[in-house]
């Protein structure tokens with residue numbers, strides 16, 4: 001029998017949205033907490049059971065203006081720890097530039113291919129992982145320039161990817177808000193959760 005796909009979300013509302021659309025025979029959904037540390041620890045604990053064939057980091061996200069509009073669905077090609085590194089007077093240095101490892105983890109190509117085939121309207125691109133939600137135009141512009149392939153930002157993908165290790169990993173997000181000046185009241189949570197339920201209906205197609 002084929003092992004199920006594990007989908008990890010940050011919060012319970014995201015898990016409920018995924019469960020509302022996903023096939024429970026093929027997909028197990030667990031909320032593991034907000035941010036990369038909670039995501040990595042929670043995912044590692046679940047994967048240690050050996051019960052899963054692959055893991056997907058799913059949930060809502062901020063979309064980079066002009067790249068991923070509110071309400072759209074994004075498929076992560078790479079999950080990038082965009083605040084892992086060092087600040088210098090001349091700008092930010094990534095851990096790669098510091099020589100301490102990598103801040104870029106690619107999603108599994110075959111999982112990505114299945115998701116793109118199953119969700120033809122979704123936007124493929126990089127997803128940056130940050131511990132702090134962007135809240136100014138200056139930070140949004142810096143991130144957009146530093147990561148030209150990034151379509152969205154969220155807080156967990158890189159942590160889940162680290163925990164996945166050699167197990168196939170991917171990131172699936174629906175956009176609740178633009179990356180930019182903080183306007184929490186304007187986040188379109190209902191639309192993003194509805195899009196997440198719809199996108200999750202295709203997850204079983206990604207199961208081998």
Ligand SMILES: O=C(O)c1cccc(C(=O)CC[C@H]2O[C@@H](n3cnc4c(=O)[nH]cnc43)[C@H](O)[C@@H]2O)c1
Pocket residue numbers: 010011033034035059060061062063130132133134153154155156176177178179184
């Ligand atoms: O109100 C806040 O600023 C806030 C801070 C932390 C978490 C939240 C959540 O709603 C948790 C859900 C989840 O949403 C992802 N998300 C959504 N939009 C963004 C964004 O613009 N930048 C980064 N992450 C975003 C993230 O993965 C949260 O875990 C709200």
